[in-house]
Amino acid sequence: MASSTIVFFLIGTNTLFAAAILWSTLTALSTMTRKCNFWPRVAYVLMGTGAFAAILAPFYLERVPTLPELMFMVALTILRLSGNILPRQRIPQAVSLNLSCEARSKR
Amino acid sequence: MALRDQTELWGFAMDQVTSATHAIAATTITVAGVTTGLSYEILLAGFAGALASLSYLDAMPAWRRLWSLVTSTLTAGYTAPVMAAGLEWLLPTLELSNGTMVAAGFILGVTAQALIPGALVIVRRKSETV
Numbered sequence: 197m198a199s200s201t202i203v204f205f206l207i208g209t210n211t212l213f214a215a216a217i218l219w220s221t222l223t224a225l226s227t228m229t230r231k232c233n234f235w236p237r238v239a240y241v242l243m244g245t246g247a248f249a250a251i252l253a254p255f256y257l258e259r260v261p262t263l264p265e266l267m268f269m270v271a272l273t274i275l276r277l278s279g280n281i282l283p284r285q286r287i288p289q290a291v292s293l294n295l296s297c298e299a300r301s302k303r
Numbered sequence: 304m305a306l307r308d309q310t311e312l313w314g315f316a317m318d319q320v321t322s323a324t325h326a327i328a329a330t331t332i333t334v335a336g337v338t339t340g341l342s343y344e345i346l347l348a349g350f351a352g353a354l355a356s357l358s359y360l361d362a363m364p365a366w367r368r369l370w371s372l373v374t375s376t377l378t379a380g381y382t383a384p385v386m387a388a389g390l391e392w393l394l395p396t397l398e399l400s401n402g403t404m405v406a407a408g409f410i411l412g413v414t415a416q417a418l419i420p421g422a423l424v425i426v427r428r429k430s431e432t433v
Contacts, residue, residue, distance in 0.1 A: 225358040226368050237358050245351040256343045 207254050210261040213269040214250040217243060220276050243272070341380040344401065345408035349379025352412020360416065375415035383408035 221244035228237060250269065253259045261269075353375035357368065386407040391399045411418070 221354070222357070222365075222368055222372070225354055226360075226362050228358040230359060232358070237355075241351055241354045241358065244354045245347060248350045249347055252343065252346070 203260050206261050206263070206266060210266050210269055211251055211254070213266075213273045214247040216273050217269070217276055218247040218251070221247065243276075341377075342404070344405050345383045346376060346380045348405045348408035349376045349383065349412035349415075352379060352409040353415065356413045356416055371416055374419060375412050378415040378419065379408040379411040383411055386411060 221240050224240050225237075225244065228240075247269075250261065250265070253261065350372070353372045356375065357371065360371070363371070383404050384407075387399055387404045390403060390407060391397050397403060
């Protein structure tokens with residue numbers, strides 16, 4: 197009983213945070229232009245693919261996410277959503293990905 | 304005609320058919336007991352390709368954004384084996400491996416948003432001429 201509860205908690209929480217990351221990734225990639233920097237583009241593609249894989253993983257060979265994977269997912273969600281849902285001032289600017297498309301295109 | 308005779312007619316022994324079926328069922332995604340025929344790795348590659356192409360497309364509403372991802376991923380998932388077989392036919396030195404299929408899935412995911420409207424235009428023209 198306890199183990200099944202833990203499994204459902206891990207799968208549910210991981211799927212929820214992965215969906216949040218995936219949605220924010222889609223939003224970021226959709227607003228990107230051709231002039232945007234290459235590395236944020238790669239980072240967002242990798243982030244979205246990883247979130248999609250995390251959502252699909254329970255359907256594939258019934259794999260349950262581990263606790264470290266869940267910790268990574270929660271941390272990435274907090275960093276990604278800083279400024280949208282969470283206040284940006286509490287997170288250092290250096291750790292949040294900055295698209296800076298407009299600033300880069302003006303140089 | 305017995306089932307055994309039918310399988311021998313197609314050149315397969317029954318144990319070969321069942322082992323191949325089990326192999327396909329083991330490597331494809333099963334949703335609520337239904338085998339979708341989609342491979343996990345190819346689907347991920349197609350999704351990565353779709354995300355990469357999304358970053359180069361114009362800004363679009365949220366539902367259209369999701370729909371383009373779904374269509375690109377499903378197109379890659381279902382047609383990547385065919386493309387990989389075609390690549391193997393074009394380049395005989397290329398082995399039809401899982402890596403080839405994953406690469407084909409990524410290429411299809413990137414190009415699906417241009418391929419699908421083009422394919423629909425070709426089908427529409429063919430249907431008008433027939």
